[in-house]
Amino acid sequence: MAEEKLKKEETLVMRLKLIGQSCKLFYSEDPVKITRARGQYLFDENGKRYLDCISNVHHVGHCHPAITKAASAQMDLLNTNTRFLHDNIVLYANRLAATLPEKLGVFYFVNSGSEANDLALRLAQQYTQHEDVIVLDHAYHGHLKSLIDISPYKFRKLAGQKEWVHVAPLPDTYRGMYREDHPAPGKAYADTVKDLIEEVHKKDRKISAFFAESLPSVGGQIVLPEGYFSKVAEYVHSAGGVFVADEVQTGFGRTGSCFWGFQLQGEGFCPDIVTMGKPMGNGHPLACVATTVGIAEAFTANQVEYFNTFGGNPVSCAVGLAVLDVIEEEDLRGNATRVGTRLMDLLRKLQAKHEIIGDVRGIGLFVGLELVTDREERTPAPKTAAWVVKRLKEDDRICVSTDGPWENVLKFKPPMCFSVENAELVVRCIDCILTEIKTSGLKLENEDM
Ligand SMILES: Cc1ncc(COP(=O)(O)O)c(C=O)c1O
Numbered sequence: 548m549a550e551e552k553l554k555k556e557e558t559l560v561m562r563l564k565l566i567g568q569s570c571k572l573f574y575s576e577d578p579v580k581i582t583r584a585r586g587q588y589l590f591d592e593n594g595k596r597y598l599d600c601i602s603n604v605h606h607v608g609h610c611h612p613a614i615t616k617a618a619s620a621q622m623d624l625l626n627t628n629t630r631f632l633h634d635n636i637v638l639y640a641n642r643l644a645a646t647l648p649e650k651l652g653v654f655y656f657v658n659s660g661s662e663a664n665d666l667a668l669r670l671a672q673q674y675t676q677h678e679d680v681i682v683l684d685h686a687y688h689g690h691l692k693s694l695i696d697i698s699p700y701k702f703r704k705l706a707g708q709k710e711w712v713h714v715a716p717l718p719d720t721y722r723g724m725y726r727e728d729h730p731a732p733g734k735a736y737a738d739t740v741k742d743l744i745e746e747v748h749k750k751d752r753k754i755s756a757f758f759a760e761s762l763p764s765v766g767g768q769i770v771l772p773e774g775y776f777s778k779v780a781e782y783v784h785s786a787g788g789v790f791v792a793d794e795v796q797t798g799f800g801r802t803g804s805c806f807w808g809f810q811l812q813g814e815g816f817c818p819d820i821v822t823m824g825k826p827m828g829n830g831h832p833l834a835c836v837a838t839t840v841g842i843a844e845a846f847t848a849n850q851v852e853y854f855n856t857f858g859g860n861p862v863s864c865a866v867g868l869a870v871l872d873v874i875e876e877e878d879l880r881g882n883a884t885r886v887g888t889r890l891m892d893l894l895r896k897l898q899a900k901h902e903i904i905g906d907v908r909g910i911g912l913f914v915g916l917e918l919v920t921d922r923e924e925r926t927p928a929p930k931t932a933a934w935v936v937k938r939l940k941e942d943d944r945i946c947v948s949t950d951g952p953w954e955n956v957l958k959f960k961p962p963m964c965f966s967v968e969n970a971e972l973v974v975r976c977i978d979c980i981l982t983e984i985k986t987s988g989l990k991l992e993n994e995d996m
Pocket of ligand 1: 658659660661662664687688689690760764793795796824825
């Protein structure tokens with residue numbers, strides 16, 4: 548068992564006093580203290596094991612020995628900044644380039660998804676010499692001021708929408724304006740972007756970029772309709788803007804069949820800028836922007852150096868290389884497809900049994916289970932979702948979280964070593980909780996929780 552420096556209660560008291568209260572804890576009423584982790588499992592101070600269905604950051608598994616070894620070996624040897632020549636950064640950029648379309652061949656290494664998106668915004672504005680940005684409703688792109696401005700999920704609760712930011716409808720075919728019965732939802736949603744561009748032009752403003760997650764996660768684990776990105780890219784390009792795919796949550800094979808989420812939109816589609824982060828360093832702060840030679844040249848032309856003290860250092864790149872190796876050596880994309888397919892099958896069977904499950908969606912190990920009180924009306928059931936999360940933690944030691952504008956979507960983005968047995972266990976436990984709610988007549992949505 549890992550050594551505990553403080554008793555759990557002491558940690559909590561110190562945390563409440565010393566750490567800003569806007570930094571939230573999972574399970575705030577009864578937080579879990581995790582002292583070590585391995586693979587898809589977390590262990591608390593008493594050695595009790597929890598199954599992690601949340602962390603898409605610890606992509607190849609918590610504390611994977613190959614990653615730890617690569618980091619410590621490089622740390623023992625050298626860690627400098629990118630102003631010295633070093634093999635790791637170029638070898639790593641080369642490996643990333645091999646996963647991307649040829650056009651995306653220039654890389655900037657940074658430390659977080661937010662830094663990546665902030666740089667993407669600068670690249671887009673410098674290249675196009677335009678200012679305005681189109682984002683999807685409910686999107687989150689990071690915690691820097693520039694990104695709060697382009698994240699409706701945040702700015703709606705804060706100062707509001709800036710005049711240079713424009714919000715397009717989220718292409719959610721379950722609950723959005725065009726649904727599963729629409730003959731061509733991809734084109735229909737893309738046309739809402741076209742209309743928005745026309746509105747922007749009427750105000751004498753110009754589009755620099757369209758930003759979207761390849762599978763909107765905070766928006767509720769949405770799988771975008773076919774053809775949407777290609778059509779949007781066509782409209783955005785003809786307005787002189789660029790297409791930014793935020794792969795901070797969805798990259799590195801999470802969807803199984805594709806290495807990048809945007810590739811689900813077909814071979815013909817290629818963004819102009821891709822941002823990546825979370826899973827990239829398996830917990831080590833490593834993120835990146837990939838772009839085209841043309842955009843990079845426009846950025847260089849302003850004669851201002853881009854220097855990032857920690858971005859792309861030899862240790863970070865050694866970690867990044869090791870993550871890519873493990874994804875390949877352990878066939879984690881194949882695993883995501885196998886386990887994700889089984890998870891979706893089981894959840895669909897559960898949907899046939901429980902009225903409260905309105906929708907099951909996802910691909911690979913990016914899966915959402917949407918709870919509703921009424922299937923016809925699709926009325927969100929956030930309190931039931933919160934109850935399921937609480938019970939899974941307390942009764943079964945399974946960590947799951949919720950997302951979506953109404954927090955009624957149970958989301959699964961576990962480490963990629965998640966097993967079929969793990970998936971079966973989670974579904975069995977959810978089944979028990981939902982059955983109990985039904986048989987006990989518990990009316991959670993009417994309760995004050
Ligand atoms: C889609 C997306 N983009 C960007 C970010 C910001 O990344 P970071 O927290 O590493 O700054 C997040 C973080 O949750 C995210 O989900």
